[in-house]
Amino acid sequence: MTSIALASPRSIRRRVSSSDRILVLALSALGLVALAVVVGPLVWRFNSNAVDLGAQLSPPSSRHPLGTDSLGRDLLARVLAGARTSLGAGLLVALAGAVLGCLTGLLAGALRGYVDVALTWLTNSILCFPSIMLAMAVVMALKPGIPAVVIGLSIHSFPWYMRTLRGEVMRVSAMEFVKSTRAIGASQRRVLFRHILPHLISTIVLQMAAVFGAAVLALAALGFLGMGAQPPTAELGAMITDGQQFFLTGQWWVAAFPGLVLLVAVTLTTIIADRAREILDPRGEYIVAD
Numbered sequence: 094m095t096s097i098a099l100a101s102p103r104s105i106r107r108r109v110s111s112s113d114r115i116l117v118l119a120l121s122a123l124g125l126v127a128l129a130v131v132v133g134p135l136v137w138r139f140n141s142n143a144v145d146l147g148a149q150l151s152p153p154s155s156r157h158p159l160g161t162d163s164l165g166r167d168l169l170a171r172v173l174a175g176a177r178t179s180l181g182a183g184l185l186v187a188l189a190g191a192v193l194g195c196l197t198g199l200l201a202g203a204l205r206g207y208v209d210v211a212l213t214w215l216t217n218s219i220l221c222f223p224s225i226m227l228a229m230a231v232v233m234a235l236k237p238g239i240p241a242v243v244i245g246l247s248i249h250s251f252p253w254y255m256r257t258l259r260g261e262v263m264r265v266s267a268m269e270f271v272k273s274t275r276a277i278g279a280s281q282r283r284v285l286f287r288h289i290l291p292h293l294i295s296t297i298v299l300q301m302a303a304v305f306g307a308a309v310l311a312l313a314a315l316g317f318l319g320m321g322a323q324p325p326t327a328e329l330g331a332m333i334t335d336g337q338q339f340f341l342t343g344q345w346w347v348a349a350f351p352g353l354v355l356l357v358a359v360t361l362t363t364i365i366a367d368r369a370r371e372i373l374d375p376r377g378e379y380i381v382a383d
Contacts, residue, residue: 116368123361126354130176139170142325150344160346162335168350174327176354179309179316182243186308187301189247194254195297199285201255202262209259216252224249224311232320239322242315250304257300258293265292302366306359313355329355 145165153160159168201212219227228245235241265271266289274288315321316330324331329351336348 113368113372116365116372119361119364119368123358123365126176126358126361127180130173130180133173134170134177137169137173139167141166141170141174141327143167150339150347152344153346159350160344162332162347163339168346171327171332172329172350172354175329175332175351176358178239178322178326178328179312179330179355180358182239182312183305183309185243186246186250186312187305189243190250190254190304191297191301193247193251194300195258195290195293197251197255198258198293199262199290202259203266203281203285203289212255213259216255219249219252222249224307225314228311228315229318229320232315237320237323239312239326239328242312242321246308246311250308253304254297254300257296261293261296262289265289299366299370302362302369306362306366309355309359309362 143166145161148157148161148165149163151157151161151165157167157169159172161168162171197212197216201209222230224246227249228242231245231248232238232241235244262285271284271288274284279288312321312328313330313333316328316332317334319331319334322328322331332351333348333355336344336346336351339345339347340349
């Protein structure tokens with residue numbers, strides 16, 4: 094992953110306000126998705142786990158706008174609950190990875206020497222394993238469920254933060270204002286958290302956006318394999334797994350609607366990360382340096 098330098102606030106505001114309608118639209122759409130996930134259960138009061146065997150596999154209707162699943166559970170309520178589970182877990186992975194990666198990146202970039210070598214070796218060792226395999230190993234060591242999946246994906250996500258932030262810490266540390274701060278006797282802790290960390294905010298935010306999308310997809314894949322959320326907890330990947338057997342028999346809605354929500358959330362996150370990267374990168378064509 095390439096490092097991303099912090100652009101000046103004035104150039105960022107000019108770029109966002111002047112031309113990047115794609116970013117604004119993507120942020121607005123993702124905000125609407127988040128609002129629906131949070132507020133939806135307050136409006137749509139069906140119990141996501143309530144079984145109605147008399148309404149099994151009912152097609153979309155006025156009573157059940159997205160239809161029902163094989164147990165007669167309202168699919169709209171299940172999708173809202175599943176989106177909360179999936180998106181909430183993805184956010185936890187992004188936050189946990191950011192905290193761990195920020196601390197290790199600051200230590201490796203500032204202290205250098207044996208600390209840098211040890212942390213670099215650790216992160217490279219973790220990255221040797223695909224995220225799905227590492228999460229599966231953690232799940233098998235603990236027990237299937239969202240907490241184990243979040244732990245496994247967080248362990249795999251923090252090296253990406255660390256590798257990126259380590260380079261940025263070294264770059265910012267070589268700037269004159271940091272050297273001047275050290276020359277007047279500022280402690281290493283003050284230099285790191287008061288003068289270097291603020292210049293890493295854009296990098297951290299962009300990395301979080303990328304990790305969030307990847308984590309939601311990985312969680313869905315583990316749910317598809319039966320290692321994520323356990324019944325009756327609603328989760329998008331598990332719902333897609335349950336609905337795939339009915340897709341070719343005409344009950345397409347059971348798998349289609351959870352898959353559509355997953356596709357929209359990950360696509361919007363990816364668009365936001367890509368557009369924000371172009372805005373915040375002063376070496377690219379989209380930033381006019383002040």
